[in-house]
Amino acid sequence: MYPRAMGITVEEAERRLASLCGSLNVLHGQLVGLVVDIIDSGAWAVSGVRTVEQWLSWQAGLAPATARHPVSLATATATHPKVSALLADGAISLDQATAAVAAAGHCDDVMADLAPLSTVRQIRVEARVANTTVPAPGPSAGDDGPASATDLVTQHFDEHGRYVLHAELDGERGRILEAALAEAHDRRFRGDERVSRADALVDVAARSLTQCSAGRLELFRINVFAESGGPVTWMDGAALPDAVRRHLACDGSWTPVVTHGGHPVSVGRSQRIVPERTRRLVEHRDRGACRVPWCDRRHGLQIHHVRHWEEGGATDTPNLVTLCAACHRHHHRGRLDIAGDADEPDGLTFARAPAGDGPRIRPTPPNGPPPEPPHRYRHPVGERLDRWALVGVFPQPAAG
Numbered sequence: 001m002y003p004r005a006m007g008i009t010v011e012e013a014e015r016r017l018a019s020l021c022g023s024l025n026v027l028h029g030q031l032v033g034l035v036v037d038i039i040d041s042g043a044w045a046v047s048g049v050r051t052v053e054q055w056l057s058w059q060a061g062l063a064p065a066t067a068r069h070p071v072s073l074a075t076a077t078a079t080h081p082k083v084s085a086l087l088a089d090g091a092i093s094l095d096q097a098t099a100a101v102a103a104a105g106h107c108d109d110v111m112a113d114l115a116p117l118s119t120v121r122q123i124r125v126e127a128r129v130a131n132t133t134v135p136a137p138g139p140s141a142g143d144d145g146p147a148s149a150t151d152l153v154t155q156h157f158d159e160h161g162r163y164v165l166h167a168e169l170d171g172e173r174g175r176i177l178e179a180a181l182a183e184a185h186d187r188r189f190r191g192d193e194r195v196s197r198a199d200a201l202v203d204v205a206a207r208s209l210t211q212c213s214a215g216r217l218e219l220f221r222i223n224v225f226a227e228s229g230g231p232v233t234w235m236d237g238a239a240l241p242d243a244v245r246r247h248l249a250c251d252g253s254w255t256p257v258v259t260h261g262g263h264p265v266s267v268g269r270s271q272r273i274v275p276e277r278t279r280r281l282v283e284h285r286d287r288g289a290c291r292v293p294w295c296d297r298r299h300g301l302q303i304h305h306v307r308h309w310e311e312g313g314a315t316d317t318p319n320l321v322t323l324c325a326a327c328h329r330h331h332h333r334g335r336l337d338i339a340g341d342a343d344e345p346d347g348l349t350f351a352r353a354p355a356g357d358g359p360r361i362r363p364t365p366p367n368g369p370p371p372e373p374p375h376r377y378r379h380p381v382g383e384r385l386d387r388w389a390l391v392g393v394f395p396q397p398a399a400g
Contacts, residue, residue: 022376023372023373030088044056049294079108096115106397
């Protein structure tokens with residue numbers, strides 16, 4: 001007799017979960033197939049969109065890191081047909097397939113056999129072992145070459161406000177970072193035995209800020225915002241804990257911004273250049289990111305007059321919006337139309353030129369149940385994986 005938890009047996013929970021996972025995998029397979037068609041047709045290449053991932057992130061409401069998975073699988077359908085077929089049939093998950101296609105294409109047969117039995121972590125190990133059979137390409141003589149295409153740094157704040165940083169670098173650059181962290185840890189450790197690697201990482205970042213010029217430091221200032229009678233927040237709108245607020249008030253510099261009715265005092269037509277205090281409020285309102293729905297850039301931001309200054313537009317917050325340099329350039333070259341009240345959460349419309357050609361973002365609700373998967377999803381076996389067991393499993397690449 002299976003034990004019961006929350007009114008459902010383990011057997012029933014596993015059965016229902018397997019059914020849902022199978023359906024979810026089929027839907028992900030259909031998403032990958034759609035992305036293949038989108039790439040082939042170039043339908044993603046609308047004004048202001050620079051990559052397929054960016055377009056998919058906008059259209060599907062996905063995080064940029066999440067959007068990379070179906071795109072990477074779409075580009076791997078030709079090199080990994082059997083792994084792709086497993087996802088389409090619902091036999092493996094999107095994450096399993098993404099990890100499996102990291103292996104060289106000539107190992108597709110073996111990865112298709114291993115992936116349904118392996119966890120994502122195990123598949124990553126298998127892919128690394130598979131790739132050791134392929135000579136690593138090096139830069140040509142006298143050419144330092146670009147950074148490895150596999151180098152990746154992602155960062156975000158989670159639902160608890162904690163900063164999450166993930167880095168994957170090639171060996172040479174990784175050792176530079178490792179040495180910098182070791183130096184910072186050793187220097188801090190001599191004064192405080194409780195110092196951690198996290199303290200060392202923050203120390204490296206803080207030294208970068210303190211060594212830049214005053215002008216550059218102003219560009220990367222960390223601002224907090226306090227409303228009369230309201231919460232204190234960071235630039236992106238996340239609440240500032242009281243303990244942190246008290247610390248900053250004790251050992252930080254506060255720059256007041258005059259507001260009226262919840263908005264900064266406007267300068268109207270008296271100034272064309274956006275005052276620094278108004279700029280900070282606009283960036284805070286727009287959560288420190290480009291306001292264009294399909295763009296996710298947070299660096300190199302510029303303040304744009306929605307109604308141009310020479311056309312009578314005022315330097316007031318309803319007429320000011322945060323744009324990245326690329327989107328700003330697209331607008332002024334006539335490729336992107338922007339209109340509306342920037343102070344309203346849904347007050348702006350962004351359209352591909354000519355005006356009105358681009359609809360607002362509105363998700364379409366599902367219109368029916370998910371398709372029935374042709375095969376029941378079977379979870380990984382969960383057994384121990386030893387690297388030695390993979391020796392000799394993967395074929396050598398074909399000569400020539």
